[in-house]
Structures are given as structure tokens and as C-alpha cells.
Amino acid sequence: MAEYIESLQRLVEQFGRLEGVGKKTAVRMAFSVLELEDEEAEAFAASILDAKRRIHLCPICQNLTDRPVCSICEDLERDQGLVCVVTDPKAVIAMEKVREFRGVYHVLHGLISPMNGITPDQLKIKELLSRVSEQGVYEVIIATNPTVEGEATAMYLSRLLGPLGVKVTRLAYGVPVGADLEYADEVTLFRAIEGRREI
């Protein structure tokens, strides 16, 4: 039936575009939308457009925000000279849960991955370099995931940052190797920050 009701099929395809949504999940979600009240479905559609319209990248740290500058970069109580470099906005959420880190972030929006055709120029590395050279950053903590690509990106960044005279550190291996930062527990993340080492 998903095959012969065109508008349902289109909705299934739209859900299928989202990251990690397979065919079965997409079908289940599309049916679920049909069970919403009209006003609920309208609110759902509006929230998609609204989020897309309001949310953009912070011009300083490249994290998602709905303000001119994100609330972390704007917070004068945070140490703007201590920059934690992360892969994506989800990693910022994970780090913020620790409540111990009082510096700021820089979001790369990906990792260098020649296998997947992702080169350094597709990431927010240029922005990081100009930030470090122009805005009094004294330490960069590289908090990419401890995976092959995360390590490669960390090495690449440390080679670019070294000549700028900034201290470059890496999260300690308190983070379980091969895991995703998003799912690390808070204690592990805290130990990892505490035990960070210069690279």
C-alpha cells in the first residue's frame, strides 16, 4: 500500500532520507504521522521549517545556534582562550553534560576521511586556524573521537597548530577506544579532560 498511495510513499521516502532511518522505520513513522491530529501534523511540519530557518552556525565556533553568536561563545565567564575542538554539535552536548569544562568549542563538522572523499577543506579548519592566530587562544584541546579518522584529523590539526605557538593537547585515553563521544559517560569524559596531554 505504501507502494500505491503516492503521497504516503513520498512521506516514507522523506523519512528515509534522515540519518540512520531504514525502510521499515520510515514506513512506521509515515503511518505514525497519519495518526496525528491535523493540528499536530501542521505543528510538526512547521517545526521542521522553523528549525531550518532559525538555526545556523555560530560565526566563532561553528556550532549550531539560533542567535547571532552562540550562548557559549557569548558567555564571558568561559575561558575564550581554551578551545576544545570537536567533530560535531552532538559532541558539544556530550562535553557540556560534564559541567567541568569552562573553555569554549570549535566544531569541525566532520573528520578527514579520504576513503569517504572528505578532505580538510570541507571541514571548519580554516576558521579554527584564523581563530587561533587572531584571538589569543593559548590552548587547543583536540577532542575528536578516538577512531582512525579522529586520530588522523587530530594529527593533521596538531601539525597545523604547532607553528602558531599554541599549546595543543588531546583528550586522554579515558575515552574507550573505538567508541563514540556521544555515548561516553560523564565520569569517563571528566577523566579524559583531566588527563589531557600535550601532543
Next chain:
Amino acid sequence: MAEYIESLQRLVEQFGRLEGVGKKTAVRMAFSVLELEDEEAEAFAASILDAKRRIHLCPICQNLTDRPVCSICEDLERDQGLVCVVTDPKAVIAMEKVREFRGVYHVLHGLISPMNGITPDQLKIKELLSRVSEQGVYEVIIATNPTVEGEATAMYLSRLLGPLGVKVTRLAYGVPVGADLEYADEVTLFRAIEGRREI
């Protein structure tokens, strides 16, 4: 961050309303929407509104359709006197995959479940009864799931349909084809033995 970007938080909540979507999945999907191109997000929002606007229940079988009468009820090559009663539109999809059933359907949109406050009058039972008494139906196959609620609903329907002089049947129970006997539960095996047929 999902906590402090309001429009992102609203989007997470909207995804969380869908059946079987937990907090983590809702967050992942909301981020995924932010990664869509503007036109893709617009198409997504439009497909929600479009599906809700176009799709309604077929006045005959109560299945979802975007036509005045659904394509199965409209199909003159199908036996309109043989009605298979199912719980929801997904069950119609499952049955249609068999490509053997040449009758038509009746969708209940739920099962009787006093525990969850679902009473017979909330299901499309009234529509089934008037269909059977007025439109020359000679057999009703009850294909609700073999669960407690599915059985209770089947029993309830058979008591209402009996007096109308229609033949009422139930899908056979048994060992799923291709399955391993070792993993079949005892109730299923018992039913399979009970329903054994000469070969």
C-alpha cells in the same frame, strides 16, 4: 544544546511524538533535518502536510487511501464477497505481499483492549456489520494477530457476525514456514498439532 536552542528542542519533541521514537532517536533525527538542504527540508515539511491532506479512510473497507474509494475495493477482479478483517493498514500491506488473497479487506484500526480503554465502539466494527448485512459478503476471514487482544476481538466479532448468516473463519495457527521447530513456542506447537492436516 538541544536544551538551549528552542527551535531544535521543539523539533526533537515533534519527532518524539511519533510511535516508537525515543529521546535519542528524536535527537538524532532532528540533527539530521538540520543537515538537509533548505529545499529538502521544505519538501519534507510539504510531504507531511500533503499526506495528511490527501489520505483518508476508504468509505468501504476503512483502509487508508488517497482516492474516493481505495484501489482494492475498486478492483472488480477481486472477490467483494470475501472480506479479510485486519487490525491496521500495515496488516493489509503484509497480506498483499502474499499475492494469493483475491478478496477484499476491512480495517478495524485497533483491537478491543479494556486495559487500554479501547472499547468496540472505537473500532470500525459498525461499518463491518453493515457491510456484511447489506453487501452480499459470504465469508469473513478474521486475521487479527494471535495475541490475547487479537483473540478477544476475533471472538467478539464472530459472535456478532454469526447471526448474520455469514461464514466466519480465522487464519490457521501453526509453525511458520522456514522456521526451526526447536525455536517454536509451546502454544504455537500445540496449535500446529491440533490443526494438523492429512497429506
